[in-house]
Amino acid sequence: VPHRIAVIALEGVMPFDLGVPAQIFGLLTGAESEPLYSVEVCTPSGAAVRTGGGFTLHPDHGLDVVRMADTVLVAGSSGESEATHGRIPSELADELRAAAARGARMMSICTGTFALAATGLLDGRRATTHWWYAERFRALFPAVRLDPDVLFVDDGDILTSAGVAAAIDLCLHVVRTDHGAALASAAARRCVVAPARQGGQAQFVERPVLPDVAGGIPALLHWISGHLDDRLDLDSLAARATMSPRSFTRHFREHTGESPATWVATQRLALARELLETSGLPIDEVARRCGLGGQARLRSVFRKSFGRSPSEYRRDFRVA
């Protein structure tokens, strides 16, 4: 029996916020291709709502699906909507509080956080929302510890995400928590997004560094990202982690959903890209600094991933 997710669409709902959970949760299947989640979109009255995308949404459900849900997710609405000014129907507030009391996982995307806050459930808790509405949010809900600089906040049973694309990061994070990194990576690949952006980083960071978790694989990942020009073959990494190569490979995949060599290659490419965009270093020096040896390797790897040579890439994307 799949985990039931009720997605709540309010007046002025943003279509993207409905699409993301439908794509990521709704299409996810397990080992025997059984669905892992069921996603049901509802409105407070069960009646149609006007979306923020210029069309009308006719939902299949009303608030009754919230009562049955394991996870309740509030989608964001446009900045002019009632909900985004902290006003939501009282029967919705009651249902949200009842769901939380029952132990359902509560989630919000973008300005959906306003609706959760309006129930009082976020008082004293950490949360985030779209940075553009941070000031309004603070004024309306001073009791909530708002952190507008992260992609999403995982506060245990309540998870909130920042604007638009951060919804993808949050949903992938939840899949990772529920079913492990491998399935989350598979879901990310299917959506053609990077699997790895973590929640605790600034909303504008381009090449995020992984969070500082002490010990084990996470610490090693952090170390690697600062030593990409070192020799990072399987044996060296395993030795650094004081594990046999076999166990190291296993643990690494458990944590990241990727194999060591693949992960390292991705990091190196990201660094090369950053150096080409932001520095005037000679190509050969760029290649050296990201551990790709000489410019020959960088060149072929680059062409395969980006369809351009490093110098073409720099010409097209160099930032002032």
Added chain:
DNA sequence: GTATGAGGCCGCCATA
């Protein structure tokens, strides 16, 4: 284009 070799991934299994 083919041949060869090295490194890496991971299922399998014996073992701790």
Added chain:
DNA sequence: CATATGGCGGCCTCAT
């Protein structure tokens, strides 16, 4: 008994 470990070997990809 359940779980984690790590060695082995087949197969893959990539470089020369």
